[in-house]
Amino acid sequence: MRRPPPLVEEERLRSEKLARLELWRCHQCGQCTAVCPSGKNGGIRTREVLERAANGTLDTASDEQIWQCLMCNSCSERCELDADPAEVITLLRNIAAEQGNLPDHFKEEAKLFLATGLSFPITGMTRKIRKELGLPDLAVDQRTVEEVKLIVAGTRLGRLRLE
Amino acid sequence: MSDTRYLLFSGCLIPARLPFLERSSCFVLDRLGIRYERLPDPTCCVEPIGLRSLGYDTWLATTARMLSIAEKREAEILSLCNGCFMSLKEAQHRLQDESVREQVNSILAPTGVLYNAGARVRHFSEIIAETGSSRVRKEVIAPQERFKLAIHPGCHLTRPSRVLQAEGRFEPKMIATIASWTGASVAHSDDWPQCCGGGLAGVDDRISNAVMEQNVTRFREDGANAILTPCPFCFVQYDIRQRSGMPVLYLAELLALAFGAKPEEIGLKYHKTKLNV
Numbered sequence: 001m002r003r004p005p006p007l008v009e010e011e012r013l014r015s016e017k018l019a020r021l022e023l024w025r026c027h028q029c030g031q032c033t034a035v036c037p038s039g040k041n042g043g044i045r046t047r048e049v050l051e052r053a054a055n056g057t058l059d060t061a062s063d064e065q066i067w068q069c070l071m072c073n074s075c076s077e078r079c080e081l082d083a084d085p086a087e088v089i090t091l092l093r094n095i096a097a098e099q100g101n102l103p104d105h106f107k108e109e110a111k112l113f114l115a116t117g118l119s120f121p122i123t124g125m126t127r128k129i130r131k132e133l134g135l136p137d138l139a140v141d142q143r144t145v146e147e148v149k150l151i152v153a154g155t156r157l158g159r160l161r162l163e
Numbered sequence: 164m165s166d167t168r169y170l171l172f173s174g175c176l177i178p179a180r181l182p183f184l185e186r187s188s189c190f191v192l193d194r195l196g197i198r199y200e201r202l203p204d205p206t207c208c209v210e211p212i213g214l215r216s217l218g219y220d221t222w223l224a225t226t227a228r229m230l231s232i233a234e235k236r237e238a239e240i241l242s243l244c245n246g247c248f249m250s251l252k253e254a255q256h257r258l259q260d261e262s263v264r265e266q267v268n269s270i271l272a273p274t275g276v277l278y279n280a281g282a283r284v285r286h287f288s289e290i291i292a293e294t295g296s297s298r299v300r301k302e303v304i305a306p307q308e309r310f311k312l313a314i315h316p317g318c319h320l321t322r323p324s325r326v327l328q329a330e331g332r333f334e335p336k337m338i339a340t341i342a343s344w345t346g347a348s349v350a351h352s353d354d355w356p357q358c359c360g361g362g363l364a365g366v367d368d369r370i371s372n373a374v375m376e377q378n379v380t381r382f383r384e385d386g387a388n389a390i391l392t393p394c395p396f397c398f399v400q401y402d403i404r405q406r407s408g409m410p411v412l413y414l415a416e417l418l419a420l421a422f423g424a425k426p427e428e429i430g431l432k433y434h435k436t437k438l439n440v
Contacts, residue, residue, distance in 0.1 A: 041373040047265045068370060070362035071212040073322035073356070077332050093216035103167045105365040106213040113214060117206040120179035130178075133186040133430050136201070138178045144204045151225055154270045157218035 021091055023054040025083035032075035032085045043068035045086050050152070051090060060096040067103050090123060097160055099113050111162050117148045169199040169241040169290070170233050172251075175207045176395045177243055183430025184395055187415040188243050188287060190429060194302050194422045195294055199241060203232055208250040211319060212362045215250065223263070224270040226254035230282035231271075238285040241290060243415070245394035249319035249327060252284040256326045259386055259427045286320060288393045289329050292337050299344045304423040306346025310389050310412070313351040313360035313399075314339045317394035321356045330356075338414060342391055345421035351385035359397040364404060375400055379407050389438065403435045412428060 033039050033048040039046060044065045052058035060066070066089055075085040096102060109119050116122075117140035130138060140148075152158040171192075175185050193427040206229070209215050227312060230251065233240045242248040258264045259280055268277055291299065298362055316330060316338045324332040335356055339349045360374030379401075390401050393414040402412035411434075419429050429436060 035355070036375045037360070038370050041369045041370045042269050043363075043367065048251065067362065068367055070318075070358050070360065070370075071216070072358035073361065074318070074358065077322040077324060090216050090320065091219065094219050095247075097217045102217065103366045107219060107246065109213050109291075110217055113207050113209070118175040118179060119207040119210060119214065119419040120175045122179050126179050126182060128428065130182045133182060133428075135178075135182055135185055135279060138182075140206055141204065144206060147276070148206055148225065148230065150273045151228065151270065154273065155221040155224055157214070157221035160217060 007020050013080060019054065021088045022040055022083070023088065025081050026054065026085075027081055029080070031080065032083075032162065035105045037072060037074065037076040038068050038070050043070075044089075046089075049092070050083065050085055050088060053088060058092070060092055061099040061101050063092075063096065066096060093150045094156055097099045098156065100161060104159070107160075110157060110160065114149065114162075115155070116147075117145045167198050167200045167238055168237045169285070170195065170202040170236065171199045172202040172208075172229070172240050172242050172247060173206055173257065174205075174242070174244040174247040174395070175210075176409065177400070181395050181398065181433075182396065182414065182432045184413045185243065186198065187419040187424065187429040190419045191415045191422065191425050195291075195298065197290060197294070200238075200241060202229065205229060208247040210246045211250050212246070213363075218272060220267070222250065223254055223257065223267045223317070226251050227258055227264075227267045227271060227278040228274065230255055230258070230284075231276050231278040233353055234279060234281040237284050239426045241285050241287060243287050243395070245286070245317040245319035246396055248286045248329075250323070252327050253323070255284050256284055257261065286329055286393070288337055288341060291341050291414070291418065296344055299418070300342070303345055303421045305421055307417060307421050308348070310347035310391075310417070311350040311387050312339075312342055312347050312391040313378075313385065313387035313409075314342065314349055314353075314391055315359065315378070315390050315392040315394075315397055316356045317392055317397045318356060318358050320393060338391060338393055341414065342417060347391075347417065350387040351382050357372070359368050359392075359394075359400040361396045361400040364400060371400075372404065372406075374430075375405060376407060379409050381403060382409060383407070401436070405436065410436045410437060412438070
């Protein structure tokens with residue numbers, strides 16, 4: 001089984017980060033690319049991302065390919081060597097986001113999560129339909145939102161510049 | 164400890180944007196006599212496409228908080244969403260590792276939450292499959308023979324298969340099997356479950372739509388007249404973003420209809436692509 005990935009990381013560990021992704025597992029066979037629905041449509045080139053991450057030529061601060069992954073996990077399911085490309089891409093995105101490289105769509109989602117504890121807004125329409133269908137009213141109580149804020153403050157999401 | 168075995172967790176997308184899917188899920192669970200309470204104090208699961216990509220440790224700590232609530236109540240989390248299912252179940256798997264758990268518990272310390280690796284996470288479709296053919300068929304009073312379904316299990320019900328353990332990685336059968344109990348026929352199913360393209364909706368719509376429309380073309384070639392999915396993200400992708408007009412049913416909706424639910428009772432009118440079959 002893979003070692004668990006790094007959690008709370010310090011700046012001095014930055015150079016070790018790519019080593020921790022266990023990129024040595026990848027033998028560049030390309031099965032990941034063959035099953036990738038994004039790649040088939042001109043999106044991410046998964047094998048290439050793993051190669052460039054391993055040889056140090058992937059610039060997480062500006063790379064756009066890593067944000068073209070659908071996170072369908074097909075590559076990781078297919079990989080014979082447990083290189084787990086989807087996990088590698090997730091962790092590369094974590095580093096990229098911290099450097100300010102992330103899509104606006106995810107920025108907005110993160111802001112909403114921080115403010116409400118949910119990733120989708122509760123609207124007047126939500127309340128109307130829930131009432132009509134006899135479902136209980138929906139809201140994350142303030143105590144729970146405060147717990148989310150404490151968690152975010154102590155983790156990576158809290159270190160992102162979201163404005 | 165209560166005698167309720169399941170804590171219903173409907174996530175964000177269903178309760179906020181698709182409450183009618185929550186309605187049909189509750190309808191089905193009630194009919195089958197499956198007892199549940201709502202998971203207390205739920206939050207977003209830190210979904211595995213966007214938010215987890217921004218904060219891996221945020222994901223583990225947030226999910227550990229909810230897993231600990233279920234652990235205390237000695238009940239299993241019952242998820243209505245593939246995204247929540249994968250998020251919670253993969254976290255539960257990773258948190259089996261003591262060193263990861265210690266780190267996450269130290270993040271959680273200011274909230275007073277402690278997780279001891281005792282939670283269990285299930286998907287709605289697993290619960291239905293376990294309930295079994297004879298019990299489910301007993302409730303079918305309106306066989307849904309009009310539907311020739313394209314089965315779309317969704318990525319996060321199946322992959323990573325060794326962690327989720329809900330379906331095989333190749334030729335998953337669970338959703339098609341459940342569908343067959345309702346009288347519907349299966350026109351299309353994939354050996355390798357396909358992605359709906361939803362992971363890039365709003366990020367790269369060209370890729371997102373291309374992936375989806377390629378699926379629908381195959382569904383149509385095989386003679387399907389509706390899509391069946393147990394995932395609300397796939398549901399949104401096919402119902403709202405699809406241009407080619409093939410209607411989509413959420414698994415609980417198909418079951419509810421077969422169990423005799425009236426369309427207005429489960430909010431079928433809120434589908435954007437109408438079920439005109």
